Amino acid sequence: MALLQTDEKTGEVVVERETLTKEDAMKFPIIGSLALGSLYVAFKYLDKDWVNFLLSLYFSVVGTFTLTATAAPLFEVFLPSKTKYGPKPFKLPVLGDIDVQMIVSEIIALIPAIIFSYFYFKTKHFMMNNVLGISFCVQTIERVSLGSYKIGAILLTGLFFYDIFWVFGTEVMVTVAKSFDGPIKLLFRRSFETVVDGVIKKAEFSLLGLGDIVVPGLFIAILMRFDAVNAKVNPRGAEHMSFPKPFFTSNIIGYCAGLLATVLIMYYFNAAQPALLYLVPACLGASLIMATATGKFNALCAYDEESPTKDTDNSTKKNE
Numbered sequence: 001m002a003l004l005q006t007d008e009k010t011g012e013v014v015v016e017r018e019t020l021t022k023e024d025a026m027k028f029p030i031i032g033s034l035a036l037g038s039l040y041v042a043f044k045y046l047d048k049d050w051v052n053f054l055l056s057l058y059f060s061v062v063g064t065f066t067l068t069a070t071a072a073p074l075f076e077v078f079l080p081s082k083t084k085y086g087p088k089p090f091k092l093p094v095l096g097d098i099d100v101q102m103i104v105s106e107i108i109a110l111i112p113a114i115i116f117s118y119f120y121f122k123t124k125h126f127m128m129n130n131v132l133g134i135s136f137c138v139q140t141i142e143r144v145s146l147g148s149y150k151i152g153a154i155l156l157t158g159l160f161f162y163d164i165f166w167v168f169g170t171e172v173m174v175t176v177a178k179s180f181d182g183p184i185k186l187l188f189r190r191s192f193e194t195v196v197d198g199v200i201k202k203a204e205f206s207l208l209g210l211g212d213i214v215v216p217g218l219f220i221a222i223l224m225r226f227d228a229v230n231a232k233v234n235p236r237g238a239e240h241m242s243f244p245k246p247f248f249t250s251n252i253i254g255y256c257a258g259l260l261a262t263v264l265i266m267y268y269f270n271a272a273q274p275a276l277l278y279l280v281p282a283c284l285g286a287s288l289i290m291a292t293a294t295g296k297f298n299a300l301c302a303y304d305e306e307s308p309t310k311d312t313d314n315s316t317k318k319n320e
Contacts (some may be wrong), residue, residue, distance in 0.1 A: 019305060022151050025154040032162060069135075072106045079105045087100060098228045137217065140217075157284075181236060184209065
């Protein structure tokens, strides 16, 4: 179930990351547009309840495994065994290789995850929606790497225009976000359900799409690993170590500032806002300002997840 591998030097079990390529980053806005358009057509021309039923069923099943993977490290503190149980990996047509083997902590975490996903599917409570959404974000950021700083910049730039077009240029993004009753967004209560003259007025929520968390999150994660390389720390497992993190810290501040700007402008104009319109300049700007201030502009632009130390050292020599 988990994408794990053992570090040859330390012997520790680490998470294997899927690395995006430049082509993946360039195609992402196109693929996202096709997926968004498909959902819009489905909600517009098919039975909305059935569409939400099928999507909720899918996300409940997937959410079971993301919750398991997110909670397993907590149980692993008390059950540190790395022995895997279950049938050997096998291959299925279309789906490819399937690995359902799990360690003890994952098996224990699976039980509450199944119960939680079941009650989410039955109740659709907004707090349970948020827990599932957060687990999706955590697992995506943990298991996906942008590959390099340049690929991250390309992806952010493409999604910057993608978000602006679909929010300001059409009704598609807002319609799908409001119609889709599933954990693709975080919900924040604005008002409670009330009864006025016998008419039930539903509770109102503000929402934040998971893409507005995951994409900047992947960018901030690669900057933390860049900080690790600069501090002569192994980027694998760097999130558990203490070292100077100027790029990571500046981008966290930039992200919070961009998110705050989104909320304030949304309330001021009382209209939906494309969060990436504010988050992308904030994150890219913070990284470039820090790179210029620390004299690591070339090193940052040359940073590559496949060979970070080599690229950073060469770029540092060029700067000198």
